[in-house]
Amino acid sequence: MGETLDGLLLGFSVALTPSILVYAFVGCLIGTLVGMMPGLGPLAGISLLLPATFGLNPIIAIVLLAGVYYGAMYGGSTTSILMRIPGEAASVMTCVDGYAMTLNGRAGPALAIAAIGSFVAGTVGVVGLMLLAPTLAQWALRFGPPEYTALLLLGLFVLAYMSGGSTLKTLAMAAAGLMLGMIGIDVMSGYTRFNFDLVELSDGVGIVPVAVGLFGISEILLSAGAEAMPSVQRPQLRDLIPSREEFRRSVGPVCRGSVLGFLIGIIPGSAHIIASFVSYGIERRVSKTPERFGKGAIEGVAGPESANNGAASGAFVPMLALGIPTSPITAVMLAAIMVHGVLPGPLLIQQQPELFWGFVASMYVGNVVLLVLNLPLVGVFVNLLRIPYGYLYPCILCFCILGTYSVNNSVTDVWILLVMGVIGYVLRKFGYDLAPVALGLVLAPMLELSLRQSLSMSGGDYAIFVERPIATTMLVLGLVIFLLAVKPLILKGRKDWRAVMGLDKEIT
Amino acid sequence: MSTRPLVAAALAAFALAAGAQEQFPSRAITMVVAFPPGGVADTTARPTAAAMEKVLGQPVTITNRPGAGGAVGNAVTANAKPDGYTILMALSSISVIPAADELFHRKPAYALDQFVPIALVSADPTILVVHPSLPVKSLKELVALARAKPGELSFSSSGLYGALHMPMEMFLYASKVKMRHLPTTGGGPALTAVLGGHVELTAGGPAAISGHVKSGKVRPIVSWGAERHPSYPEIPTFRELGYKDVEYYIWAGLVGPRGIPDAALTVLRGAVRKAVEDPVFKKTMASVGSLVQYKDAPEFGKYWEADAKRLARLVKIVGKVEAKK
Incomplete structure (x- = not known):
């Protein structure tokens, strides 16, 4: 413990130097702005900024990039809440209740809770990183393909069990997402599937154009077809601050989301989007009033937003403790310090204590900066709603296209975006829930890869899933949940929790 | 008196001017x-x-x-x-x-x-690394072990036909050894699979593996270079060990x-x-x-x-x- 305190003291002596503070602030600011741009997520943000850090020293580089990273994770919520356009993929879940809150005139509290939730999650994450990094990292390494397959299956079962609305429509949408995820090169055999001879499609369909298209473009199309334009809102100052009731409702989701997000973030290769989906599912399940979800429940904003920022911190654990990049984002960050001759590896903490502790301390500072930066800005952002839609929407459309293009400099992605926008428009007209499409698209390639990797490891023997304790435990748990989910289908007459809550009716 | 030289000179001047304009870049x-x-x-x-x-x-x-x-x-x-x-x-x-x-x-x-x-x-030669629990210290021992258990050892790669798959196949073909292949999505995940003990070996870039070699989390065995790598002077090359065609950068x-x-x-x-x-x-x-x-x-x-x-x-x-x- 004493060692940790010494380290932290060293860290703060680094992090509180004026130049580092300035870079942490700049990073958070850029990150927030990048996150707000539809399509541009944390990966695009830090990739674009990476070359600029080559001239800086490694501590500044990593502090700046980390600021961009968690700034973007937070910033993604702003457009989700205000316009139902996910700023980045992990904010898809925030769209649902965040935008509903905006329609109810509670945009301010939604933004404020998102900022506070991100702050709490970020702080929980740093504490976890500081105290548990080496232990947790060893645990994370035990997640091989079989464990990962089991985790993804467990996640799917949990979501199937907890999703609201018409089960049939939800499953149809999840299946559509899974099928979209089949496009592209088959990683185990090298064959390309459904790519229509387009080189760009052999990597599959990206989540960014699909999420922004399905949610963002379709929203713009829908409002163009609306008989009456949504009225321009003029929020008052007192509407910006969450009420006591809203605070009370948010405490649980924020805490659960932070811990859940952190744990999911640690596991190599997992995506933040899963953390926010699972958090949303759990909050709806544990809520005493699940019927409020989808209609502006603040829990539906607090949980997923905390979870995705928690996952952002969790991803640093294997990166710093083991020196292995577990996601594209941490890979870019490792590259940023490697350029300066700092070789990543398990010895990083011993060999570069200033880098490690400076980074940890700067995350504390960065989270405070993020909160200080964003709470006052809530008022500014909410006032964006005053812009008449006739001016606002064309601008947003431009940003959607620019953002999507700049991720891969790819025109194909822009076409996918536009096609998805039209598909999203049609589906929403028919009352389908679009979030499962995004989830299916993310999960399909991961599930397929890990399942086939597991079988490749075992030489085709499915017994590998019951020989490994972590994998087996998760599969059994998943099976139990699955049985619970199908129980009402088999034992007719018994009422499922959905029916009890009146949730088996459609939601849109 | 012909006008031809004049035309030619004019053309040449024009070409020169055009050339000057097109001064690359x-x-x-x-x-x-x-x-x-x-x-x-x-x-x-x-x-x-x-x-x-x-x-x-x-x-x-x-x-x-x-x-x-x-x-x-x-x-x-x-x-x-x-x-x-x-x-x-x-x-x-x-x-x-x-x-x-x-x-x-x-x-x-x-x-x-x-x-x-x-x-x-x-040009960076790849280096073959094994999980430290694998009881081999040299290429000879690795090949012997792989021959004793054909198709039981597995290696990870950056993806099918990827930069870290090709050198492994080169080695397997030359040594007539069979192993299982675990394709992943990049160099990072391929190395992670070895670190976590999910596969026994992989090929890695010299810089990517260096931290893990120093801390003993992976053991380097042999290099695909034509010469020994300056950062790993004690690691022999395939060529030294008699695999004349196994060279990869x-x-x-x-x-x-x-x-x-x-x-x-x-x-x-x-x-x-x-x-x-x-x-x-x-x-x-x-x-x-x-x-x-x-x-x-x-x-x-x-x-x-x-x-x-x-x-x-x-x-x-x-x-x-x-x-x-």
Whole structure:
């Protein structure tokens, strides 16, 4: 413990130097702005900024990039809440209740809770990183393909069990997402599937154009077809601050989301989007009033937003403790310090204590900066709603296209975006829930890869899933949940929790 | 008195003027990187571009066009206007993609003869590492163990026909050993699979593995280089151990679309020649752990051709995965 305190003291002596503070602030600011741009997520943000850090020293580089990273994770919520356009993929879940809150005139509290939730999650994450990094990292390494397959299956079962609305429509949408995820090169055999001879499609369909298209473009199309334009809102100052009731409702989701997000973030290769989906599912399940979800429940904003920022911190654990990049984002960050001759590896903490502790301390500072930066800005952002839609929407459309293009400099992605926008428009007209499409698209390639990797490891023997304790435990748990989910289908007459809550009716 | 010399002189003057106007480069050059920022191609391209800027007096901007294991960016360059303003920092995988396309009867993304070499910048041999629990300290012991348990050891790679798959197949073919293959989505995940003990061995880039070698989390066995790697002087090479044909580098070199005017090509070659002597460039390359292996266009062209032949042959030998089962 004493060692940790010494380290932290060293860290703060680094992090509180004026130049580092300035870079942490700049990073958070850029990150927030990048996150707000539809399509541009944390990966695009830090990739674009990476070359600029080559001239800086490694501590500044990593502090700046980390600021961009968690700034973007937070910033993604702003457009989700205000316009139902996910700023980045992990904010898809925030769209649902965040935008509903905006329609109810509670945009301010939604933004404020998102900022506070991100702050709490970020702080929980740093504490976890500081105290548990080496232990947790060893645990994370035990997640091989079989464990990962089991985790993804467990996640799917949990979501199937907890999703609201018409089960049939939800499953149809999840299946559509899974099928979209089949496009592209088959990683185990090298064959390309459904790519229509387009080189760009052999990597599959990206989540960014699909999420922004399905949610963002379709929203713009829908409002163009609306008989009456949504009225321009003029929020008052007192509407910006969450009420006591809203605070009370948010405490649980924020805490659960932070811990859940952190744990999911640690596991190599997992995506933040899963953390926010699972958090949303759990909050709806544990809520005493699940019927409020989808209609502006603040829990539906607090949980997923905390979870995705928690996952952002969790991803640093294997990166710093083991020196292995577990996601594209941490890979870019490792590259940023490697350029300066700092070789990543398990010895990083011993060999570069200033880098490690400076980074940890700067995350504390960065989270405070993020909160200080964003709470006052809530008022500014909410006032964006005053812009008449006739001016606002064309601008947003431009940003959607620019953002999507700049991720891969790819025109194909822009076409996918536009096609998805039209598909999203049609589906929403028919009352389908679009979030499962995004989830299916993310999960399909991961599930397929890990399942086939597991079988490749075992030489085709499915017994590998019951020989490994972590994998087996998760599969059994998943099976139990699955049985619970199908129980009402088999034992007719018994009422499922959905029916009890009146949730088996459609939601849109 | 004929007007012909006059016309000729006028024409020559015109050509000269046009030539002067077209003084290469008169605007920014785009260097395409077919991989996301932070990868080997990118960390080689950026210092090279920065050093070339100083020589050329024009900006050299990096454009990342990732996708399909580099095929997207390579194809973009292959089909770019051959004026010298679009060049590519290619990785050795540029030679594998057309061979794999052919194997699967796919419409090829590009053909190798669409490119012209400019200069080789760096080349890093891969190094075979094993999980420390594997009771082998040398290549001989590894081969003996693999022969004793055919098809039981498994290796991870950066992906099918990827930069870390090809060297392993080269070794397996030469030693007539069978192992299981676990393709992943990149060099990082491939190394993680060994660190976590999910597979026994992998091929790794010298810089990527160095921290893990120092802390004893992986054990280096043998290198694919022609000579021993300066950072791993105690690790023998396959060639030393009698595997004459087992040689593999992940190289990065500048290429352009075929048809770049000779004048422009000469300027570009000259710029790279000076760029690799730049102290900042040298320092940056040393800190990312990449070996600078400068070769001018003619030697690079020969080197590339031999490498491409070797890899294309290997892709055919590896063949389609399910065909083997």
